[in-house]
Amino acid sequence: MTNADARDFSLDTELEETRGWDEDDTDLLETEDDFESGYADEPDPDEPDPEELTTGQLDLAERHELRRVAGLRTDLEDITEVEYRQLRLERVVLVGVWTDGTVQDAENSMTELALLAETAGSEVLDAIYQRRQKPDPATYIGRGKVEGLKEIVAATGADTVICDGELAPSQLRNLEDRLKVKVVDRTALILDIFAQHAKSKEGQAQVELAQLTYLKQRLRGWGGNLSRQVGGRAAGGVGIGGRGPGETKIETDRRRINTRIAKLRRELREMKGTRDTKRQERRRHQIPAVAIAGYTNAGKSSLLNRLTDAGVLVEDALFATLDPTTRRTTTADGRVYTMSDTVGFVRHLPHQLVEAFRSTLEEVADADLILHVVDGSHPDPEGQIAAVREVFAEIGADQVPELVVINKADAADPMVLARLQQREPHCVVVSAKTGEGITEARSVVEGELPRPGVEFSALLPYERGDLINRLHQHGEIDSVEHTADGTIVRGRANEDLAGELAAYALV
Incomplete structure (x- = not known):
């Protein structure tokens, strides 16, 4: 059985709508910087959603619905083809916000998120998205829609929600408080996949550096429960977002994380030096x-x-x-x-x-x-x-x-x-x-490919066959003529090789 057989990613035009949530119109007090940081003047998730009943670019019906991506599940009948899951899958619901582009663009993005989730070792139970001008600064999707998402999570038995975007710390905390399950954003999901696939020492260090940089900005956003004991069914109960540096790294304070980041950067600089040396050697030749x-x-x-x-x-x-x-x-x-x-x-x-x-x-x-x-x-x-x-x-x-x-x-x-x-x-x-x-x-x-820059004509002694071999490897030979005095070669070479040929140049 192939991967394509094991999962149903078909997208059709049928959309299931969930209606009937009413929210009051109110003004947002947050600045754009506050939204980016997720800390200062955080929006109150209990306040009505300021966007859902506004008029403007979005059709009224579009603003009042959660759209289900039809058929987007990853039920597996033959698990042997993905051994790293070890028969323990996280059960996830995907959620996205469609801000621009076509419906097909939105569903393509959700399909890709499902592929990412499956790669991380998850079973996708459902996928929904909402049409909005921008993500809600408090809860990512509309605050009224969070209750609808909570019902879907309960009905499917999901233990994780994955959002198709990067969440601010406050959004992450607010969603987890309301949904009562683990919430992971797209960034953490991709970092988790990288952590699974990194094999070399350099790759593992690069992934750990990226994860710690991400986690460092979210120490407050993860609230008092820094360890986030997920009880998930992937990777031995660790789950998405828990691989790589792991729980012990999350539970450290900012100073210890900074110390580890500094150490990783030193190690990567040393590894970079080795690669730079090899690259410079290629450039020299x-x-x-x-x-x-x-x-x-x-x-x-x-x-x-x-x-x-x-x-x-x-x-x-x-x-x-x-x-x-x-x-x-x-x-x-x-x-x-x-x-x-x-x-x-x-x-x-x-x-x-x-x-x-x-x-x-x-x-x-x-x-x-x-x-x-x-x-x-x-x-x-x-x-x-x-x-x-x-x-x-x-x-x-x-x-x-x-x-x-x-x-x-x-x-x-x-x-x-x-x-x-x-x-x-x-x-x-x-x-x-x-x-x-x-x-x-x-x-x-x-x-x-770039051509060698120096044209040459040279009479090479027969004992300098090494130069002819190097010309074949690093130059272009237009003609070769064997004479009693040696081999007349014409063509193009790089500057270093042309300098060695200068002693045999034909006048």
Whole structure:
């Protein structure tokens, strides 16, 4: 049984509405800064919702309903395919706020949240969202709608609610006080997945740094119950948000967290030094670098394997690759270049992760070419492209030459592929699974690599075959002529190699 068989993510137009909650109109006293911080002048969750009965952009009916995403459950009949769950799943209800875009955009976002929740080891019982101009500063969804959500939680037997956004500490506390179950936001969910998948020492340190940075800002927001003993059924009773640093880290005071953060940053600086040394060595030899980047689960590792025979582990899971993999490969004419697989991106990638993984993401920013891998079979590939390019801009990679690689052509709608090719003229269409388009992709990549900058003509003695070998690896050879005095070679080389050839230059 496949993952696709095990879960039903079908979205249809049928929406179940819950009506009949009335709230009074009142003015909010909070400033935008207060909403962001979640501390000063926190809104009173018992006050009426100021937005629900206002007139303006939203249709009245839209403001008065919770919409259920039809069929969005992850009931599993065959649990053996996800061993890390160990037969103990958290039972979750998903909730979102739809502020802009179409209904399909809102449901795509909720579907992605369900995939994230399943990756973290949860069973999704229900998914609802509300149309609002902006999230409620006290309770995320409308304060009257919280009671409706509480009824859904009780009816389904859920032990966790996951919100499709980052919650302020006060929102988190207010929701937990009212719902009487654990509440997790999108940021904590993604951090939890990273904590599960980090394998290397550097990856684990990066994830822990991101988690502690997130938790440090929420020490007050978690109230007196800092440990948040969840009693969940995932990860041995720890549950989402409890992996990585764990309860003992949450229970420390701010000083101890700051001490740990400082230690992690020192360790990461040392690890970064090792990577920088390797990168500088490649630059010294002027070896071109290609970075494979893109949305999570777009098929980046599969593409790396196809292009380089790297043998990287491939999993059909979100964020399966956290530790960068670099492989050396050659062009058809023997030039050497490197190709790196990097961590996948996602909509609203937590800022804490971008900062913690900045040294890893430098592989993308310092590349000579980015292969931007796109899942052509996804319902919203354009949205994924936009989300990835936002991260490119944040890490300073938006000026690096980019080749869009539309993957999973074997499973994609031909109309969607045609639309993407028209939208992204500098692209290739491939299937890393079947090998379709890989030869063309490899040829385009080789044509995009930076060329050596110095032209040369040299008569090399036969005992200097080492120079010819290096020219094949790091230069371009246009012609070779064997004479009695040696080998006449013409072509292009980088500055260092051209300097060595100067002693044999033809006048």
